[in-house]
Amino acid sequence: MTAHKRYSTTQKMADLLLDDSRLLTLFERMGIRLGFGKRSVEEVCAESGISSHLLVAMCNIIAERNTSPDIRSLGREDLRAIVDYLRLSHTNYTDHYFPTLHNHIHIMAAGLSAKQQQTINSFYDLYEASVMNHFHHEEQVVFPYINSLAEGKKPENYSISEFAKTHSDIDENLADLLNIIIKYLPDSDEDMASHTVLRDIFHIEEELDKHTLIENCLLVPLAEHIEQGDFGITAEGSDEGYSEDRSQTKDEERVGELSAREKDIVIAVAGGATNKEIADKLNISIHTVVTHRKNITRKLGIRSISGLTVYAIMNNLIEVGG
Ligand SMILES: [Fe+2]
Numbered sequence: 001m002t003a004h005k006r007y008s009t010t011q012k013m014a015d016l017l018l019d020d021s022r023l024l025t026l027f028e029r030m031g032i033r034l035g036f037g038k039r040s041v042e043e044v045c046a047e048s049g050i051s052s053h054l055l056v057a058m059c060n061i062i063a064e065r066n067t068s069p070d071i072r073s074l075g076r077e078d079l080r081a082i083v084d085y086l087r088l089s090h091t092n093y094t095d096h097y098f099p100t101l102h103n104h105i106h107i108m109a110a111g112l113s114a115k116q117q118q119t120i121n122s123f124y125d126l127y128e129a130s131v132m133n134h135f136h137h138e139e140q141v142v143f144p145y146i147n148s149l150a151e152g153k154k155p156e157n158y159s160i161s162e163f164a165k166t167h168s169d170i171d172e173n174l175a176d177l178l179n180i181i182i183k184y185l186p187d188s189d190e191d192m193a194s195h196t197v198l199r200d201i202f203h204i205e206e207e208l209d210k211h212t213l214i215e216n217c218l219l220v221p222l223a224e225h226i227e228q229g230d231f232g233i234t235a236e237g238s239d240e241g242y243s244e245d246r247s248q249t250k251d252e253e254r255v256g257e258l259s260a261r262e263k264d265i266v267i268a269v270a271g272g273a274t275n276k277e278i279a280d281k282l283n284i285s286i287h288t289v290v291t292h293r294k295n296i297t298r299k300l301g302i303r304s305i306s307g308l309t310v311y312a313i314m315n316n317l318i319e320v321g322g
Helices: 013-019 021-029 041-048 052-064 076-109 114-150 160-166 172-184 193-231 239-243 260-270 275-282 286-300 305-314
Strands: none
Touching: 013 021, 013 041, 021 052, 021 076, 021 193, 041 052, 052 076, 052 193, 076 114, 076 193, 114 160, 114 172, 114 193, 114 305, 160 193, 172 193, 172 286, 172 305, 260 275, 260 286, 260 305, 275 286, 286 305
16 A cells, blocks of 8 residues: 655655644654754754654654554664654653643632642643653553663563554543643633633643654564564554544534533542442443433533542532532
8 A cells, every 4th residue: 555645755855844833842752953944854863863754754643643654664673763753752742742731720610719720730740640651651661661671682571462452542531631621621710720721731741642643653574574574573463453434423512501400410429439329329220320421522522530529529519618
């Protein structure tokens, strides 16, 4: 399958960035300096000591989303460069994106009631901790394994198919936070601090999206290819398997008011009740509870339990006392 790709190594380097500004952080992390003049991708990459095939593959993945790169033009040594890129992007989150967002969320929350403040701050803290965990696992387990592959070794205790199977999306809670701020923030935001928070979230979402695309569309297939080619290992997934459609069903429906019964369920969920407990308490079947919960998610655009809790507190569905 030789699908036409947007960028090639013979193109002028400047044209890539002029075509898609989202490539800027990629160039930055790959150590590519600006001021390209008329030089081609090949020429600039040669000067920077990086593989032009790798760079073009990364640019195509980011610009076209889910494109399957031509793995055969890449080699084992490229794995190390991808890991270096991913490590640097982790550092950007931990040193810059998250501290900035954390700070802005606290400023925004300062206008809310004490209970609401505490809820939104701890929701964010949980989200940040879950992403940090994700990064930590990659840095401690996945990246060292990939670097071993790059050195021509194949550790027995791990394979990239494990990573592909367990690699989770880390943007669900961020999407919930986005919905809560856009739709359900109480009217106490005099300094428009929520706009700054949203800008931060949009930026982080975009960066996380690119990060995950590079992992799923490049790191996994290339590592699998090296595992198979160099070590004769049969990996379980096929290259196609990792370009699964990650586009989520966006809630196109108008956000409706929750029914009284749905509000009861939100309150119960926020209180930590299981579907079974809710069914017993409201005297309905578990199936009905599940249906209500689906409808609530569809109406509010909020998926996680912690997100529903924040919604409930923002909308005073839960007693503000304790
Ligand atoms: Fe990841």
